[in-house]
Structures are given as C-alpha cells and as structure tokens.
Amino acid sequence: MAPLKLYNHPLSPPCRLVRLVAGVIGVDLKIEDMKDVYKDLKTPEMLKKNPQHTVPILEDNGIYISESRAIAMYLVSKYAKDDSLYPKDLNKRVLVDQRLFFDQDFFHRILNVFMPVFQGKQADPSKIEKVNDSLETLNRMLDSKQWLAGDKITIADYAVAISISALEFIPDSGIDATKQPNVKQWLSRVESSHPKYAEGLKEYREALKKMKQK
Numbered sequence: 001m002a003p004l005k006l007y008n009h010p011l012s013p014p015c016r017l018v019r020l021v022a023g024v025i026g027v028d029l030k031i032e033d034m035k036d037v038y039k040d041l042k043t044p045e046m047l048k049k050n051p052q053h054t055v056p057i058l059e060d061n062g063i064y065i066s067e068s069r070a071i072a073m074y075l076v077s078k079y080a081k082d083d084s085l086y087p088k089d090l091n092k093r094v095l096v097d098q099r100l101f102f103d104q105d106f107f108h109r110i111l112n113v114f115m116p117v118f119q120g121k122q123a124d125p126s127k128i129e130k131v132n133d134s135l136e137t138l139n140r141m142l143d144s145k146q147w148l149a150g151d152k153i154t155i156a157d158y159a160v161a162i163s164i165s166a167l168e169f170i171p172d173s174g175i176d177a178t179k180q181p182n183v184k185q186w187l188s189r190v191e192s193s194h195p196k197y198a199e200g201l202k203e204y205r206e207a208l209k210k211m212k213q214k
C-alpha cells in the first residue's frame with residue numbers, strides 16, 4: 001500500500017486532529033508541510049486537490065479528502081481495527097456525528113475571536129460571548145457523562161478537545177474552558193486517554209511557543 005499523504009500545517013488544529021486519529025489507529029502518514037497556507041494552497045495544482053484551499057488534505061491512492069472531521073471518519077472507517085472511535089451502529093454513530101457538527105460551529109466561533117487578534121485588532125466581545133456560550137453547551141452535554149458521545153472515547157472527543165486547545169493561541173481573550181467543571185474533568189480524561197494525545201499536545205505547545213517568540 002502506498003503511504004497515505006497529509007498536506008499539513010504543524011500549528012493547524014484541524015491538521016492535528018487528523019495526525020492524532022492516524023496515530024491512535026496506527027496509520028503512517030507522509031507529511032507535507034505547507035509554508036504559507038494562505039498562498040501555497042491556491043496554486044492550480046493544489047486547488048484541484050482541494051477547491052476549498054484548506055489543510056488538512058489527505059491523499060489516499062489518488063483520492064483527495066479535505067475537512068478534518070470527514071478525514072477522521074474515513075480513516076477510522078477504513079483502517080481502524082475496531083469501530084469504537086467511530087461506531088458503525090447508526091444509533092451510536094448519529095451522536096458522534098452530531099457532536100462533530102457542533103464542533104465545526106464551535107471551532108468557527110473560536111476563529112471569529114482569534115482572527116482579528118492575529119491581525120492586531122481587538123477581539124469582539126460579542127464573539128467571545130459566543131465561544132463562552134458553546135462552552136456552556138459543552139458543559140451540559142457532559143453532564144454525568146465520561147465522554148461526549150456514548151460510553152467510549154470517540155473522534156468527537158478528540159475534535160472538540162483540539163478545538164479547545166486552539167484557545168491557547170489567544171490567552172488574553174479571557175476565555176477559560178476550565179471554568180466549566182464538566183469540561184475541565186473531561187479535558188483531563190481526554191489528555192490522559194492515549195499517549196498520542198499527550199504527545200500531540202506537547203508538540204503543539206512547543207510550536208506555539210516558538211511562533212510567539214518569533
């Protein structure tokens with residue numbers, strides 16, 4: 001089997017989700033880092049691979065897949081030894097899907113706070129409020145629950161936890177996910193759920209530190 005290739009950026013949370021899921025299920029990825037995601041993905045060649053000009057893009061035997069959550073679903077469905085991270089049983093899967101769609105919206109709310117900060121502007125308080133609203137929702141979802149979707153960890157837990165870690169880009173925003181008690185406990189469960197999670201988080205924090213020093 002030709003190795004799977006991932007078009008990647010080391011600091012991108014969606015790329016981190018793909019690298020994590022691949023690592024947990026034991027799939028090797030050949031990584032190609034993009035230097036400038038706002039430029040390198042807009043060449044005619046790359047736009048053919050992904051018209052959305054975003055990373056991650058997974059290349060598997062001539063197939064190109066974008067959207068991190070779709071890639072995670074694909075990797076588990078095709079390569080995992082069992083279906084616990086993304087159950088085949090529709091009654092279980094639908095909850096994972098729901099949480100992943102929630103995460104898509106949540107991540108965009110986070111982006112709406114950090115994009116202006118990146119451009120040297122003030123974060124909009126109403127956008128901060130939206131992120132806090134999602135964190136309250138998450139806290140309710142986790143009421144009396146170990147995991148976000150069912151009784152085992154799934155790709156939804158990984159996706160949402162990685163979105164939360166994107167908040168580390170903007171420590172001055174005042175958004176603190178650990179103010180929500182269920183979220184705080186669940187985050188530490190996710191962090192200790194698999195050595196690959198802890199490894200990825202450490203690498204991410206080191207890359208973030210380097211970026212800030214620059």
Ligand SMILES: N[C@@H](CCC(=O)N[C@@H](CS)C(=O)NCC(=O)O)C(=O)O
Pocket residue numbers: 009012013014037038041052053054055056066067068069
């Ligand atoms: N919903 C997408 C978001 C991907 C995304 O926004 N990627 C950013 C890097 S974190 C990117 O490639 N941006 C370049 C652009 O939008 O032109 C996913 O989950 O894969």
